[in-house]
Amino acid sequence: MTSTPTSARRSKISPERVQEFYDAVLDQLREHGYEALTMEGVAARACCGKSTLYRQWKSKPQLVAAALRANRQGTLAAVDTGTLAGDLREAARIAAGTSGRDTRLTQALGHAVLSDEELQAALREALVEPELAAFDAMVARAVARGEIGPDHPAVEFLPAQLMGVLRIRPVLEGRYADADYLVRFVDAALLPSLGITP
Template identity: 85%
Template sequence: MTPTQATAARRSKISPERAQELYAAVLDELREHGYEALTMEGVAARACCGKSTLYRQWRTKPQLVAAALRAHRRGTLAAVDTGTLAGDLREAARIAAGTSGRDTRLTQALGLAVLSDEELQAALREALVEPELAAFGAMVQRAADRGEIAAGHPALEFLPAQLMGVLRIRPVLEGRYADAAYMERFVDASVLPALGLAPAP
């Protein structure tokens, strides 16, 4: 049994509704106190549960935080398939924009821990980053199969960094979150021209 399967098996012992309550408690603690000050004890107290429940289901703080962040997301890039790469990228941008305000605040709350805590990095990559990278890979592969773009196009390497990065940096540069209109303009003006593609209709 893989670590992911083992985690899913443990999680099945509580109801989905209760899991959402626990995730909400995690995110509230994260927003209020940041990652470093977040504790399993604090989450248990806020969620009115035993600390052993959290350890039994998720084992460690990084795994619990990663699971809460994943459950918090709305929409999935894996479901995107418009028939063209331009359309897929614009739809991916809209999905990303739908969570930019909420997720950006939470990402900022993780602070330096994301860079210094290897266990947290690994948990976030498994729960959040790798599924998105796989979705981008599937979009590109479909486009290559349709003949829209060469599989080795040099700009493809930077797609995830472009779309994920602009979500994080706009609040820093302009004091505003990257909403759907902004993300669509970014794709049309920057991403698609770099790929040699026309904007989606």
């Protein structure tokens, strides 16, 4: 398979340099919000030409989504404890690991998440769809093991509930959702809704 000109250009940038670009994006996002973030500002902070950024990421939404994805620690795709209860608790711990940083960054995206279709698409591809696929895999394994029925009505709400409580606790209580809080939420709300005894 031959390399395209784009992939050849990309190979010249080290992972460390890419991380510098991402750090510049996240700093700008935290400081000024999404609307004020510009490719020019990121380039200036990362000491590179704007064209370098556009060669790697075709647009601001793609660069922001890539930076947010790289900022995540842990992945739900790796979770497989042998039980649905164990999987959901581990998913809660992983989600809690970056809840403060992720929540602040999500809040920095502000109105743009709802109004910018290109940003929505980039975030769905980079962040949302992999998590939904991981939840689907957890449920499929649970169904195969006979833990829950294939058409259990609570299943479709699992991602919204776990991710939703992660985002809303700072608004309701002024505190981020840590691992203890999220695991207790899994045991008190999610598992009973699935008919699973914690």
